[in-house]
Amino acid sequence: xxxxxxxxxxxxxxxxxxxxxxxxxxxxxxxxxxxxxxxxxxxxxxxxxxxxxxxxxxxxxxxxxxxxxxxxxxxxxxxxxxxxxxxxxxxxxxxxxxxxxxxxxxxxxxxxxxxxxxxxxxxxxxxxxxxxxxxxxxxxxxxxxxxxxxxxxxxxxxxxxxxxxxxxxxxxxxxxxxxxxxxxxxxxxxxxxxxxxxxxxxxxxxxxxxxxxxxxxxxxxxxxxxxxxxxxxxxxxxxxxxxx
Numbered sequence: 001x002x003x004x005x006x007x008x009x010x011x012x013x014x015x016x017x018x019x020x021x022x023x024x025x026x027x028x029x030x031x032x033x034x035x036x037x038x039x040x041x042x043x044x045x046x047x048x049x050x051x052x053x054x055x056x057x058x059x060x061x062x063x064x065x066x067x068x069x070x071x072x073x074x075x076x077x078x079x080x081x082x083x084x085x086x087x088x089x090x091x092x093x094x095x096x097x098x099x100x101x102x103x104x105x106x107x108x109x110x111x112x113x114x115x116x117x118x119x120x121x122x123x124x125x126x127x128x129x130x131x132x133x134x135x136x137x138x139x140x141x142x143x144x145x146x147x148x149x150x151x152x153x154x155x156x157x158x159x160x161x162x163x164x165x166x167x168x169x170x171x172x173x174x175x176x177x178x179x180x181x182x183x184x185x186x187x188x189x190x191x192x193x194x195x196x197x198x199x200x201x202x203x204x205x206x207x208x209x210x211x212x213x214x215x216x217x218x219x220x221x222x223x224x225x226x227x228x229x230x231x232x233x234x235x236x237x238x239x240x241x242x243x244x
Contacts, residue, residue, distance in 0.1 A: 008060050011035030013087035014225065015080065017070060017127060018042070018097030020049035022193055023144065023214050027094055028052055030218035031225060032061035039064045039083035041097060062087060070097055070123030071115065080130035092225045093131040095124035095166070096144040100195065103158040113158050120162035125169060128184075138181030142224045143170050144217075145188035145235060150243040163188075167235050174233030183232040185224040189217045190239025210240055 014031045018024035019040025025048070028038050038056055042049040042065060049065035056063035064086035068079040084090045098120045103112050128141050146163040148156060170186040177184060192212040194200070216238050224231070237243050 009035055010037060011226065012091035013037045013039075013084075013089050014092035014094065015039045015041065015083040015087075015090060015127075015131065016094040016096055017068075017079075017123070019094075020045040020052050020065065023189065023217055024094075024096040025052050026214035026218040027096055027144075027221045029055060029059070030215070030222050031092070031094075032056040032059045032063065034222045034226065036092065036225070037062035037087045039066060039086050041066050041068045041070070041079050041083075043067065043069050043097075070127065071118040073122060073126045076123065076126035077130045080127065080134065084134050090131055090134045090139070092140045092142070093127060094142045094144065094221055094225075095127055097123060098144070098162075100159060102155040104155045105157060108158060116158045116162050117165075120159070121165040121169070124166060128169075128173065132177060132180070132182055135180070135182050138229055139183075140225050140227075140229075141173070141177075141182065141184045142221050143167075143184070143186040144221075145170075145186045147188045147190045147237050147239045147243045149188070150237070170235060171233045178229070178232055181229045183224070183227065183229040185227075185232060186235040187217055187220040187224065188235055188237045188239070188243075190237065190242045192217055192238065212238060212240055 014036040016028045019028040020042040028040050032038050053063045053065045066082045068075045143166045145166045149164045174184040191207045220238050
């Protein structure tokens with residue numbers, strides 16, 4: 001284990017769900033670079049979680065990985081408690097954990113609907129509930145949405161509903177928590193990272209050769225994690241203008 005330099009200025013303590021891989025990993029590393037100590041939540045990606053924690057520690061952050069299945073609403077409280085214990089408190093929550101797959105109306109199942117909504121929306125709600133109870137001096141909640149809510153892609157109804165719920169949750173909780181100086185905002189990425197199952201030719205057709213990067217999303221999250229609490233209830237599209 002690498003100990004953080006003693007002269008490192010701590011910007012805060014952050015929990016990133018889904019922080020072991022892909023966009024969540026980029027967010028966790030960017031927060032570490034911005035001076036945050038970081039706990040990441042993972043479910044199945046244990047090897048990737050260990051690598052992400054090791055990278056955070058190399059960059060000088062205190063870091064921890066915590067396994068949690070956020071489809072179980074009881075897991076949120078245990079996760080937040082473990083993260084706060086590992087970091088000595090909690091100032092920032094990033095709800096990044098999500099499942100992402102098509103559910104055409106003719107073949108979608110109840111199990112698929114429940115799986116997408118349970119993790120993508122309900123998991124974010126209960127993680128937020130547990131986290132804000134510990135943010136006694138104020139804090140930041142950043143939800144990761146998706147510009148698909150503005151683009152209406154056929155076959156993605158359940159996933160889109162979960163992300164539309166995230167945007168509604170962002171605005172509602174921003175109003176509910178503003179007197180406690182807890183800002184709630186949402187970053188809605190566009191085409192920034194090719195899904196593993198998508199053929200490269202299809203990705204090029206979707207992006208028209210103008211894809212973003214996970215660094216773009218991570219930069220937006222760092223902004224919301226460090227902005228004044230008066231900036232709240234916002235949904236920031238990071239999509240190269242695709243949804244305008």
